[in-house]
Amino acid sequence: MIELYSSTTPNVLKVVLMLEECGLAYALKPVNVWAGEQFAPGFVALNPNAKVPVLVDPDGPEGRIVIFESVAILQYLAEKIGRFLPASGRARYEVLQWLVFQAANLGPANGQFNHFERYAPAGNDYSLSRHLTELKRLYGVMERRLGEAEWFGGSTYSIADMAVFPWVLIQSRRLGEAFPFLDRNSGDHPHLAAWVDRCEGRPAVKRALDVHAQMKSRLAEASSDDLDRIFGRGRHAYRP
Ligand SMILES: N[C@@H](CCC(=O)N[C@@H](CS)C(=O)NCC(=O)O)C(=O)O
Structure with a gap:
Protein backbone atom coordinates (compact mmCIF):
# COMPACT_ATOMS: atom_id res chain seq x y z
CA MET A 1 0.00 0.00 0.00
CA PHE A 84 -5.59 15.63 -13.44
CA LEU A 85 -2.63 16.40 -15.78
CA PRO A 86 -3.08 16.33 -19.56
CA ALA A 87 -0.65 13.91 -21.21
CA SER A 88 0.72 16.36 -23.76
CA GLY A 89 0.42 19.67 -25.54
CA ARG A 90 -0.51 23.17 -24.46
CA ALA A 91 -3.00 21.97 -21.84
CA ARG A 92 -0.25 20.06 -20.03
CA TYR A 93 1.93 23.18 -19.73
CA GLU A 94 -1.03 25.28 -18.59
CA VAL A 95 -1.24 22.96 -15.59
CA LEU A 96 2.51 22.63 -15.04
CA GLN A 97 3.17 26.36 -15.01
CA TRP A 98 0.60 26.95 -12.25
CA LEU A 99 1.88 23.93 -10.37
CA VAL A 100 5.36 25.44 -10.38
CA PHE A 101 3.90 28.87 -9.57
CA GLN A 102 2.62 27.33 -6.35
CA ALA A 103 5.87 25.56 -5.49
CA ALA A 104 8.18 28.43 -6.38
CA ASN A 105 6.10 31.42 -5.31
CA LEU A 106 2.96 30.90 -3.24
CA GLY A 107 4.39 28.18 -0.97
CA PRO A 108 7.64 29.96 -0.07
CA ALA A 109 5.90 33.35 0.35
CA ASN A 110 3.39 31.80 2.75
CA GLY A 111 6.14 29.97 4.61
CA GLN A 112 8.22 33.12 5.09
CA PHE A 113 5.20 35.20 6.02
CA ASN A 114 4.02 32.59 8.54
CA HIS A 115 7.45 32.53 10.13
CA PHE A 116 7.64 36.26 10.71
CA GLU A 117 3.97 36.56 11.67
CA ARG A 118 3.98 33.69 14.15
CA TYR A 119 7.40 32.50 15.27
CA ALA A 120 10.02 35.27 14.91
CA PRO A 121 10.84 37.50 17.85
CA ALA A 122 9.24 40.95 17.77
CA GLY A 123 11.07 43.67 15.88
CA ASN A 124 11.17 42.15 12.41
CA ASP A 125 8.78 44.64 10.84
CA TYR A 126 10.82 44.94 7.64
CA SER A 127 10.72 41.15 7.04
CA LEU A 128 7.03 40.88 7.92
CA SER A 129 6.13 43.74 5.59
CA ARG A 130 8.23 42.39 2.73
CA HIS A 131 6.63 38.93 2.83
CA LEU A 132 3.14 40.31 3.38
CA THR A 133 3.52 42.58 0.35
CA GLU A 134 4.69 39.67 -1.79
CA LEU A 135 1.82 37.49 -0.61
CA LYS A 136 -0.67 40.26 -1.44
CA ARG A 137 0.85 40.53 -4.92
CA LEU A 138 0.47 36.77 -5.44
CA TYR A 139 -3.19 36.94 -4.42
CA GLY A 140 -3.63 39.52 -7.18
CA VAL A 141 -1.98 37.14 -9.67
CA MET A 142 -4.32 34.31 -8.64
CA GLU A 143 -7.38 36.54 -8.77
CA ARG A 144 -6.57 37.61 -12.33
CA ARG A 145 -6.01 34.01 -13.41
CA LEU A 146 -9.33 32.85 -11.98
CA GLY A 147 -11.05 35.77 -13.66
CA GLU A 148 -10.08 34.30 -17.03
CA ALA A 149 -10.27 30.54 -16.31
CA GLU A 150 -12.47 28.35 -14.14
CA TRP A 151 -9.51 26.39 -12.78
CA PHE A 152 -5.80 27.21 -12.55
CA GLY A 153 -4.95 24.86 -15.43
CA GLY A 154 -7.86 26.04 -17.61
CA SER A 155 -11.22 24.36 -18.04
CA THR A 156 -10.71 21.31 -15.78
CA TYR A 157 -9.74 20.65 -12.17
CA SER A 158 -6.09 19.55 -12.00
CA ILE A 159 -3.11 19.02 -9.74
CA ALA A 160 -2.44 22.78 -9.97
CA ASP A 161 -5.69 23.42 -8.06
CA MET A 162 -4.77 20.73 -5.54
CA ALA A 163 -1.42 22.46 -4.95
CA VAL A 164 -2.88 25.93 -4.38
CA PHE A 165 -6.12 25.11 -2.51
CA PRO A 166 -4.64 24.01 0.86
CA TRP A 167 -2.64 27.21 1.23
CA VAL A 168 -5.54 29.49 0.36
CA LEU A 169 -7.97 27.63 2.64
CA ILE A 170 -5.67 27.27 5.64
CA GLN A 171 -4.38 30.87 5.50
CA SER A 172 -7.98 32.11 5.28
CA ARG A 173 -8.95 30.12 8.36
CA ARG A 174 -5.89 31.03 10.42
CA LEU A 175 -5.13 34.61 9.38
CA GLY A 176 -8.19 35.90 7.55
CA GLU A 177 -9.37 38.00 10.46
CA ALA A 178 -6.03 39.76 10.95
CA PHE A 179 -5.24 40.13 7.22
CA PRO A 180 -8.52 40.54 5.31
CA PHE A 181 -7.04 39.92 1.85
CA LEU A 182 -6.38 36.35 3.05
CA ASP A 183 -10.01 35.95 4.16
CA ARG A 184 -11.87 34.06 1.45
CA ASN A 185 -15.08 35.92 2.38
CA SER A 186 -13.72 39.45 2.58
CA GLY A 187 -14.74 40.31 -0.98
CA ASP A 188 -11.17 41.29 -1.92
CA HIS A 189 -10.77 38.38 -4.35
CA PRO A 190 -14.21 37.27 -5.60
CA HIS A 191 -12.90 34.93 -8.32
CA LEU A 192 -10.58 33.23 -5.85
CA ALA A 193 -13.44 32.91 -3.34
CA ALA A 194 -15.70 31.30 -5.94
CA TRP A 195 -12.89 28.89 -6.87
CA VAL A 196 -12.44 27.88 -3.20
CA ASP A 197 -16.19 27.13 -3.12
CA ARG A 198 -15.91 25.03 -6.29
CA CYS A 199 -12.99 23.05 -4.86
CA GLU A 200 -14.84 22.47 -1.59
CA GLY A 201 -17.82 21.13 -3.50
CA ARG A 202 -15.84 18.08 -4.65
CA PRO A 203 -16.52 14.92 -2.62
CA ALA A 204 -12.82 13.98 -2.60
CA VAL A 205 -11.94 17.40 -1.18
CA LYS A 206 -14.45 16.89 1.62
CA ARG A 207 -12.93 13.48 2.41
CA ALA A 208 -9.39 14.87 2.36
CA LEU A 209 -10.34 17.70 4.71
CA ASP A 210 -11.83 15.14 7.10
CA VAL A 211 -8.58 13.14 7.00
CA HIS A 212 -6.58 16.32 7.57
CA ALA A 213 -8.78 17.34 10.51
N1 LIG B 1 8.76 22.31 -1.03
C1 LIG B 1 8.44 21.26 -0.08
C2 LIG B 1 8.18 21.90 1.27
C3 LIG B 1 8.05 20.84 2.34
C4 LIG B 1 8.02 21.47 3.73
O1 LIG B 1 8.39 22.63 3.94
N2 LIG B 1 7.60 20.65 4.69
C5 LIG B 1 7.52 21.13 6.07
C6 LIG B 1 6.14 20.88 6.58
S1 LIG B 1 5.02 21.84 5.56
C7 LIG B 1 8.53 20.37 6.88
O2 LIG B 1 8.69 19.18 6.74
N3 LIG B 1 9.22 21.08 7.76
C8 LIG B 1 10.21 20.52 8.62
C9 LIG B 1 11.48 21.31 8.58
O3 LIG B 1 11.55 22.35 7.89
O4 LIG B 1 12.44 20.91 9.25
C10 LIG B 1 7.21 20.48 -0.56
O5 LIG B 1 6.36 21.10 -1.21
O6 LIG B 1 7.12 19.28 -0.32
Whole structure:
Protein backbone atom coordinates (compact mmCIF):
# COMPACT_ATOMS: atom_id res chain seq x y z
CA MET A 1 0.00 0.00 0.00
CA ILE A 2 1.12 3.60 -0.62
CA GLU A 3 2.62 5.29 2.45
CA LEU A 4 2.51 9.05 2.96
CA TYR A 5 4.88 10.52 5.52
CA SER A 6 2.89 13.38 6.90
CA SER A 7 2.27 16.21 9.34
CA THR A 8 -0.58 18.69 9.68
CA THR A 9 0.52 21.01 6.90
CA PRO A 10 -0.76 22.36 3.58
CA ASN A 11 2.02 20.56 1.69
CA VAL A 12 0.78 17.22 3.00
CA LEU A 13 -2.88 18.12 2.42
CA LYS A 14 -2.11 18.60 -1.29
CA VAL A 15 -1.17 14.92 -1.56
CA VAL A 16 -4.11 13.72 0.54
CA LEU A 17 -6.41 15.63 -1.85
CA MET A 18 -4.88 13.78 -4.79
CA LEU A 19 -4.93 10.35 -3.15
CA GLU A 20 -8.62 10.83 -2.36
CA GLU A 21 -9.35 11.97 -5.93
CA CYS A 22 -7.52 8.90 -7.27
CA GLY A 23 -9.29 6.50 -4.91
CA LEU A 24 -5.92 4.94 -4.06
CA ALA A 25 -5.48 3.16 -0.72
CA TYR A 26 -2.84 4.78 1.47
CA ALA A 27 -1.51 4.78 5.01
CA LEU A 28 -0.42 7.95 6.79
CA LYS A 29 2.94 7.79 8.56
CA PRO A 30 3.03 10.78 10.95
CA VAL A 31 6.39 12.54 11.37
CA ASN A 32 6.73 14.85 14.38
CA VAL A 33 8.68 17.64 12.68
CA TRP A 34 8.57 19.75 15.86
CA ALA A 35 10.53 17.03 17.70
CA GLY A 36 13.04 16.77 14.82
CA GLU A 37 11.99 13.31 13.55
CA GLN A 38 12.62 14.54 9.98
CA PHE A 39 16.36 14.63 10.75
CA ALA A 40 16.56 10.96 11.79
CA PRO A 41 18.84 9.01 9.40
CA GLY A 42 16.00 6.67 8.41
CA PHE A 43 13.88 9.60 7.26
CA VAL A 44 16.74 11.47 5.56
CA ALA A 45 17.34 8.28 3.56
CA LEU A 46 13.84 8.82 2.13
CA ASN A 47 14.15 12.60 1.69
CA PRO A 48 17.65 14.11 1.75
CA ASN A 49 15.96 17.51 2.24
CA ALA A 50 14.44 16.27 5.54
CA LYS A 51 10.86 17.48 5.04
CA VAL A 52 7.39 16.01 4.65
CA PRO A 53 5.58 14.94 2.53
CA VAL A 54 7.29 11.83 1.22
CA LEU A 55 5.38 9.21 -0.72
CA VAL A 56 6.45 5.56 -0.93
CA ASP A 57 4.69 3.50 -3.59
CA PRO A 58 5.51 -0.23 -3.61
CA ASP A 59 3.82 -0.53 -7.02
CA GLY A 60 5.66 2.10 -9.07
CA PRO A 61 6.21 1.60 -12.81
CA GLU A 62 9.64 0.10 -12.13
CA GLY A 63 8.90 -1.29 -8.68
CA ARG A 64 9.08 0.51 -5.33
CA ILE A 65 9.52 4.27 -5.64
CA VAL A 66 10.16 6.98 -3.06
CA ILE A 67 9.32 10.61 -3.95
CA PHE A 68 9.72 13.87 -2.03
CA GLU A 69 8.52 17.43 -2.88
CA SER A 70 4.76 17.68 -2.86
CA VAL A 71 4.30 18.86 -6.44
CA ALA A 72 6.57 16.08 -7.77
CA ILE A 73 4.36 13.64 -5.85
CA LEU A 74 1.24 15.19 -7.42
CA GLN A 75 2.75 14.82 -10.88
CA TYR A 76 3.76 11.21 -10.17
CA LEU A 77 0.26 10.27 -9.04
CA ALA A 78 -1.35 12.08 -11.99
CA GLU A 79 0.80 10.09 -14.39
CA LYS A 80 0.19 6.86 -12.45
CA ILE A 81 -3.57 7.09 -12.87
CA GLY A 82 -3.74 9.20 -16.03
CA ARG A 83 -5.89 11.98 -14.58
CA PHE A 84 -5.59 15.63 -13.44
CA LEU A 85 -2.63 16.40 -15.78
CA PRO A 86 -3.08 16.33 -19.56
CA ALA A 87 -0.65 13.91 -21.21
CA SER A 88 0.72 16.36 -23.76
CA GLY A 89 0.42 19.67 -25.54
CA ARG A 90 -0.51 23.17 -24.46
CA ALA A 91 -3.00 21.97 -21.84
CA ARG A 92 -0.25 20.06 -20.03
CA TYR A 93 1.93 23.18 -19.73
CA GLU A 94 -1.03 25.28 -18.59
CA VAL A 95 -1.24 22.96 -15.59
CA LEU A 96 2.51 22.63 -15.04
CA GLN A 97 3.17 26.36 -15.01
CA TRP A 98 0.60 26.95 -12.25
CA LEU A 99 1.88 23.93 -10.37
CA VAL A 100 5.36 25.44 -10.38
CA PHE A 101 3.90 28.87 -9.57
CA GLN A 102 2.62 27.33 -6.35
CA ALA A 103 5.87 25.56 -5.49
CA ALA A 104 8.18 28.43 -6.38
CA ASN A 105 6.10 31.42 -5.31
CA LEU A 106 2.96 30.90 -3.24
CA GLY A 107 4.39 28.18 -0.97
CA PRO A 108 7.64 29.96 -0.07
CA ALA A 109 5.90 33.35 0.35
CA ASN A 110 3.39 31.80 2.75
CA GLY A 111 6.14 29.97 4.61
CA GLN A 112 8.22 33.12 5.09
CA PHE A 113 5.20 35.20 6.02
CA ASN A 114 4.02 32.59 8.54
CA HIS A 115 7.45 32.53 10.13
CA PHE A 116 7.64 36.26 10.71
CA GLU A 117 3.97 36.56 11.67
CA ARG A 118 3.98 33.69 14.15
CA TYR A 119 7.40 32.50 15.27
CA ALA A 120 10.02 35.27 14.91
CA PRO A 121 10.84 37.50 17.85
CA ALA A 122 9.24 40.95 17.77
CA GLY A 123 11.07 43.67 15.88
CA ASN A 124 11.17 42.15 12.41
CA ASP A 125 8.78 44.64 10.84
CA TYR A 126 10.82 44.94 7.64
CA SER A 127 10.72 41.15 7.04
CA LEU A 128 7.03 40.88 7.92
CA SER A 129 6.13 43.74 5.59
CA ARG A 130 8.23 42.39 2.73
CA HIS A 131 6.63 38.93 2.83
CA LEU A 132 3.14 40.31 3.38
CA THR A 133 3.52 42.58 0.35
CA GLU A 134 4.69 39.67 -1.79
CA LEU A 135 1.82 37.49 -0.61
CA LYS A 136 -0.67 40.26 -1.44
CA ARG A 137 0.85 40.53 -4.92
CA LEU A 138 0.47 36.77 -5.44
CA TYR A 139 -3.19 36.94 -4.42
CA GLY A 140 -3.63 39.52 -7.18
CA VAL A 141 -1.98 37.14 -9.67
CA MET A 142 -4.32 34.31 -8.64
CA GLU A 143 -7.38 36.54 -8.77
CA ARG A 144 -6.57 37.61 -12.33
CA ARG A 145 -6.01 34.01 -13.41
CA LEU A 146 -9.33 32.85 -11.98
CA GLY A 147 -11.05 35.77 -13.66
CA GLU A 148 -10.08 34.30 -17.03
CA ALA A 149 -10.27 30.54 -16.31
CA GLU A 150 -12.47 28.35 -14.14
CA TRP A 151 -9.51 26.39 -12.78
CA PHE A 152 -5.80 27.21 -12.55
CA GLY A 153 -4.95 24.86 -15.43
CA GLY A 154 -7.86 26.04 -17.61
CA SER A 155 -11.22 24.36 -18.04
CA THR A 156 -10.71 21.31 -15.78
CA TYR A 157 -9.74 20.65 -12.17
CA SER A 158 -6.09 19.55 -12.00
CA ILE A 159 -3.11 19.02 -9.74
CA ALA A 160 -2.44 22.78 -9.97
CA ASP A 161 -5.69 23.42 -8.06
CA MET A 162 -4.77 20.73 -5.54
CA ALA A 163 -1.42 22.46 -4.95
CA VAL A 164 -2.88 25.93 -4.38
CA PHE A 165 -6.12 25.11 -2.51
CA PRO A 166 -4.64 24.01 0.86
CA TRP A 167 -2.64 27.21 1.23
CA VAL A 168 -5.54 29.49 0.36
CA LEU A 169 -7.97 27.63 2.64
CA ILE A 170 -5.67 27.27 5.64
CA GLN A 171 -4.38 30.87 5.50
CA SER A 172 -7.98 32.11 5.28
CA ARG A 173 -8.95 30.12 8.36
CA ARG A 174 -5.89 31.03 10.42
CA LEU A 175 -5.13 34.61 9.38
CA GLY A 176 -8.19 35.90 7.55
CA GLU A 177 -9.37 38.00 10.46
CA ALA A 178 -6.03 39.76 10.95
CA PHE A 179 -5.24 40.13 7.22
CA PRO A 180 -8.52 40.54 5.31
CA PHE A 181 -7.04 39.92 1.85
CA LEU A 182 -6.38 36.35 3.05
CA ASP A 183 -10.01 35.95 4.16
CA ARG A 184 -11.87 34.06 1.45
CA ASN A 185 -15.08 35.92 2.38
CA SER A 186 -13.72 39.45 2.58
CA GLY A 187 -14.74 40.31 -0.98
CA ASP A 188 -11.17 41.29 -1.92
CA HIS A 189 -10.77 38.38 -4.35
CA PRO A 190 -14.21 37.27 -5.60
CA HIS A 191 -12.90 34.93 -8.32
CA LEU A 192 -10.58 33.23 -5.85
CA ALA A 193 -13.44 32.91 -3.34
CA ALA A 194 -15.70 31.30 -5.94
CA TRP A 195 -12.89 28.89 -6.87
CA VAL A 196 -12.44 27.88 -3.20
CA ASP A 197 -16.19 27.13 -3.12
CA ARG A 198 -15.91 25.03 -6.29
CA CYS A 199 -12.99 23.05 -4.86
CA GLU A 200 -14.84 22.47 -1.59
CA GLY A 201 -17.82 21.13 -3.50
CA ARG A 202 -15.84 18.08 -4.65
CA PRO A 203 -16.52 14.92 -2.62
CA ALA A 204 -12.82 13.98 -2.60
CA VAL A 205 -11.94 17.40 -1.18
CA LYS A 206 -14.45 16.89 1.62
CA ARG A 207 -12.93 13.48 2.41
CA ALA A 208 -9.39 14.87 2.36
CA LEU A 209 -10.34 17.70 4.71
CA ASP A 210 -11.83 15.14 7.10
CA VAL A 211 -8.58 13.14 7.00
CA HIS A 212 -6.58 16.32 7.57
CA ALA A 213 -8.78 17.34 10.51
CA GLN A 214 -7.98 14.02 12.22
CA MET A 215 -4.22 14.68 12.08
CA LYS A 216 -2.78 15.88 15.37
CA SER A 217 -0.40 18.86 15.48
CA ARG A 218 2.49 18.32 17.92
CA LEU A 219 3.45 22.01 18.02
CA ALA A 220 2.13 22.52 21.56
CA GLU A 221 4.55 19.86 22.83
CA ALA A 222 7.63 21.52 21.26
CA SER A 223 10.32 22.86 23.61
CA SER A 224 12.11 26.15 22.91
CA ASP A 225 15.11 24.09 21.74
CA ASP A 226 12.82 22.14 19.37
CA LEU A 227 11.68 25.45 17.88
CA ASP A 228 15.28 26.66 17.62
CA ARG A 229 16.21 23.47 15.74
CA ILE A 230 13.44 23.68 13.15
CA PHE A 231 14.05 27.41 12.61
CA GLY A 232 17.86 27.18 12.66
CA ARG A 233 18.43 29.60 15.49
CA GLY A 234 19.98 29.67 18.98
CA ARG A 235 22.52 26.87 19.34
CA HIS A 236 21.38 25.50 15.95
CA ALA A 237 22.23 28.70 14.03
CA TYR A 238 25.03 28.77 11.48
CA ARG A 239 28.19 30.33 12.92
CA PRO A 240 30.78 31.49 10.40
N1 LIG B 1 8.76 22.31 -1.03
C1 LIG B 1 8.44 21.26 -0.08
C2 LIG B 1 8.18 21.90 1.27
C3 LIG B 1 8.05 20.84 2.34
C4 LIG B 1 8.02 21.47 3.73
O1 LIG B 1 8.39 22.63 3.94
N2 LIG B 1 7.60 20.65 4.69
C5 LIG B 1 7.52 21.13 6.07
C6 LIG B 1 6.14 20.88 6.58
S1 LIG B 1 5.02 21.84 5.56
C7 LIG B 1 8.53 20.37 6.88
O2 LIG B 1 8.69 19.18 6.74
N3 LIG B 1 9.22 21.08 7.76
C8 LIG B 1 10.21 20.52 8.62
C9 LIG B 1 11.48 21.31 8.58
O3 LIG B 1 11.55 22.35 7.89
O4 LIG B 1 12.44 20.91 9.25
C10 LIG B 1 7.21 20.48 -0.56
O5 LIG B 1 6.36 21.10 -1.21
O6 LIG B 1 7.12 19.28 -0.32
